[in-house]
Amino acid sequence: MKLVSIITVNFNQPGITEDLLRSIFSWNNYVNVELIVVDNGSTINPVPDWEKKYPYVRFVRSEKNTGFAGGNNLGLSLAKGDYLFLINNDTEVTENLITNLASTLDKNPGVGIISPKILYHHSDIIQYAGYTPLQYITGRNRCIGQFEKDKGQYDKKIGKTGYAHGAAMMVSRQAIEKAGMMEENFFLYYEELDWCERIKKRGFEIWINPQAVIYHKESISVGKQSPLKEYYMNRNRIMIVRKHAPTLVYPIFMLYFIFGVVPVKIIRYLKGKQSRFIPLLGKAIWWNMNNKTDSHKFYSPAHKIFKS
Numbered sequence: 001m002k003l004v005s006i007i008t009v010n011f012n013q014p015g016i017t018e019d020l021l022r023s024i025f026s027w028n029n030y031v032n033v034e035l036i037v038v039d040n041g042s043t044i045n046p047v048p049d050w051e052k053k054y055p056y057v058r059f060v061r062s063e064k065n066t067g068f069a070g071g072n073n074l075g076l077s078l079a080k081g082d083y084l085f086l087i088n089n090d091t092e093v094t095e096n097l098i099t100n101l102a103s104t105l106d107k108n109p110g111v112g113i114i115s116p117k118i119l120y121h122h123s124d125i126i127q128y129a130g131y132t133p134l135q136y137i138t139g140r141n142r143c144i145g146q147f148e149k150d151k152g153q154y155d156k157k158i159g160k161t162g163y164a165h166g167a168a169m170m171v172s173r174q175a176i177e178k179a180g181m182m183e184e185n186f187f188l189y190y191e192e193l194d195w196c197e198r199i200k201k202r203g204f205e206i207w208i209n210p211q212a213v214i215y216h217k218e219s220i221s222v223g224k225q226s227p228l229k230e231y232y233m234n235r236n237r238i239m240i241v242r243k244h245a246p247t248l249v250y251p252i253f254m255l256y257f258i259f260g261v262v263p264v265k266i267i268r269y270l271k272g273k274q275s276r277f278i279p280l281l282g283k284a285i286w287w288n289m290n291n292k293t294d295s296h297k298f299y300s301p302a303h304k305i306f307k308s
Helices: 014-027 047-053 069-080 097-107 174-178 189-201 227-244 247-272 275-290
Strands: 003-010 033-040 059-063 083-087 092-095 109-122 126-128 168-172 204-216
Touching: 003 014, 003 069, 014 033, 014 275, 033 047, 047 059, 047 168, 059 069, 059 247, 069 126, 069 227, 083 097, 083 174, 083 189, 092 126, 097 109, 097 168, 097 204, 109 174, 168 189, 174 189, 189 204, 189 227, 227 275
Parallel strands: 003 033, 003 083, 033 059, 109 204
Antiparallel strands: 083 168, 092 204, 109 126, 109 168
């Protein structure tokens, strides 16, 4: 039985993270695991208390918030597992989750990364049952099954998908050794899509096993609508097209984004009384005009961009 390293990142949500730990202790039936919790620069350091309460968990603290990718990369750098399971702290596991994912990787060495089916918390509503490929002219793709009632309609579709889901993805060490860790330049959003693209370019496949299930408390970290989310969703949508689209496609996408996406978003912001989001569109475009896409150790100091 191969070792699975379970890695989660906490940022100012100690109660949510402890809910996840209790869920893992209660439901996980895969015995060969190590559990790593990264505190990603929380205002109040929870690690000393956690080390007393959970002696079998490894805790590590970053003094700065380095984003989703940076926090997970810190955990990855400490992990010893053959498989590395990155899991959002706002999730809860089910009994055979890790067993099903690890077993699928055992049987399919060409798979570099795999996600479970994701249901919205306390519901039978699907959040994720796979992704379609990214359409580079629009910078969009579709989450398969989202908002459908789960009737088992996707449970037999174990196999290739466009992308893993960042809330829960198990990666083989071999894939990480060839493709590298997550790109910290993204800071928040789209980093798992970029990672999947790089892993695919190294010859691995991206799979889903919908017979493995996890529950997700969606958008607890940054809120359903926030300046942080709006900025990074737009900035990184542009950046992933810059990185992975064919050379001649990127200018077409930018024309679509500036003359199609931006006006629609401005109207939506004005109708929703969120005019403070409008300058963030300009910041997202400007950042992509003035920054590289491959600076692995770069992270954006969000506190300098956003005001509460």
